[in-house]
Amino acid sequence: MWDYSDKVKEHFFNPKNAGAVVDANATGEVGSISCGDALRLTLKVDDNSEIILEAGFQTFGCGSAIASSSVLTEIIKGMTLDEALKVTNQDIADQLEGLPPEKMHCSVMGREALQAAIANYRGEEWKDDHEEGALICKCFAIDAVMIEEMVWANKLRTVEDVTNFTKAGGGCAACHEDIEAILEKVLAEKGEKFDPGAAPVSKPVEKIAAVKTPLTNLQRIKKIEQVLESLRSSLMADGGDVELVEVVGNTAYVNMTGACNGCQMAAMTIAGIQQRLMEVMGEFIKVVPASEMAKLVNIEVA
């Protein structure tokens, strides 16, 4: 069986807030019985303060789906809707002391149900843009849909390309056969043939000449912008974007938006951006989410 953390087991065996909230004024429903996971989240929201007073869940799903739903209701109770919207699936997974990669989608389902419920409260329409495929790379929790999209968007041709753009295949390498199968399929759709010996598509950053001499702050900012620009296409293929907010010394503050914001890949994406920046700039660069800027800048200034 799965190696579930004690926290997952705790929430599974003694779920909190199970059942529908009686006088709920917000409902979010995601998943479906055909994929074996479905969640209905009901909230009672205070109309003046927009504070979530009560939250209840009904879940059809496995142990981690039930645990994710339970922990989600605990996290959001007492939050305002705006605060709740900032809850990421990683927050849910963290509260559960981690989930196996195959089960990360359970936490994604929790976040989506929350978004759907808030949209329902506000009278907006919530559209799910998130499609899920079979899990290909267990080391980095990357599914077939994501790899296929990246292969299409960036004209990838080899396993190495896929690893450079998605990280899939960059760990134990056991998924390389499956990645080759995806390449074969997509390339065939494009009328090309998969050739394992093909020259790799250059990494986006390699188009930018590496810097040798020490940089002035203005040069540094320009260079960082340039690198981020080059990464944007792959981020956007994933439904996200990145914006440079401020540079203080060797620290770059960025805003991750769209699917990247809070997606399970956000932390990894930030690490990836930092890695590429350092490769190009030839100096240490720290990439920090802009949400942490205020306190950090104050310290710098002080």
Add this chain to the structure above:
Amino acid sequence: MADIYLDNNATTKVDPAVVDVMIPYFLEQYGNPSSIHKFADGVARGLKQARQQVQALIGCEHDSEIIFTSCGTESNSTAILSAIKAQPDKKEIITTVVEHPAILNLCSYLEKEGYTIHRLPVDRAGRLKLDAYQRLLSDQVAIVSVMWANNETGTIFPVAEMAEMANAAGVMFHTDAVQAVGKIPMMLQDTKIDMLSLSGHKLHAPKGIGVLYLRRGTRYRPLLRGGHQERGRRAGTENSASIVGLGKACELALEFIEYENTKVKAMRDRLEQGITEQIPHCFVTGDMYNRLPNTTDIAFEYIEGESILMLLNKAGIAASSGSACTSGSLEPSHVMRAMDIPYTAAHGTIRFSFSRYNTMAEVDKVVEAMPGIVATLRKLSPYWSGDGPVANPEQAFAPTYS
């Protein structure tokens, strides 16, 4: 009460009598069976005896038709790859949609290499249609591979009849009998089955030992070439301790085969009846009238299998599930999909599989535990309300989701 093990189709406890006969092959007779000294002089005899014990259980004509392998999967791969290597002009394979991945994934791989794979469908009770099969048999077919019994539902397939049909059309026939051997009587010499796979760990022998039965005269190409072991048909120093253990396990299985089909079957039937009588909205999957005596697979509607297993585990009961979540895929078991079991039930299937080590007292305990477990999860389910499913579950809960 000690924990209850009802997952014997996944693997079994090694019989203590099997362990006893194995120990000397680790500590005393550990010589290489090919060597000429006293550390090895009993090994050849041990292997010979094991071959005869396997022969007796499956009822084949010669003990030299037994090839020891490392597992059921290896036996399956060897059989299919041998058939296509030996008959390079034949580019079709017939199998079923409900085979074990050990067959299905190999076939999908061969499909990419240019083979045509015919996967026979099953009906809602998991049964095959033999007229469709008859039409597919031709001189283009390299091999037919059909499991003797299905691992999830226990449904038994008419392999003897299908082997006759293949033989009449001049086509080789293999059966994956990993779940059937030791549970139902067989007499291979009275059939036209050319190859058969079995696996030790399903019949109280250790894991990592298997057999490929190869009818004398069947054209064959080894998977592993090298030393002269197994008459050159499977190279590699013999796993002597496990082979001897498997021999003993086969001897015991033969002794207990009547017990399996009476006492073990009675336990299975009582469990099945106890559960389906008490719990609404659950049903038995597969061919109820043509099943292994030790297996029942029950679908509990509107709840999910992994959650059931976790609560069972907490109650000290081990079983398994065809749910998507236990395997990490998004689809429920291919066997449930093949039988067109609705999604509302396919994700909530639980397989209970018995062995001669189980008792009626255990059955009663499981029958007592199940209703509470199912009720607990249904209380959480968005598809359930009060004491019945919500009206029109698929419509009532129609989320914005692909």
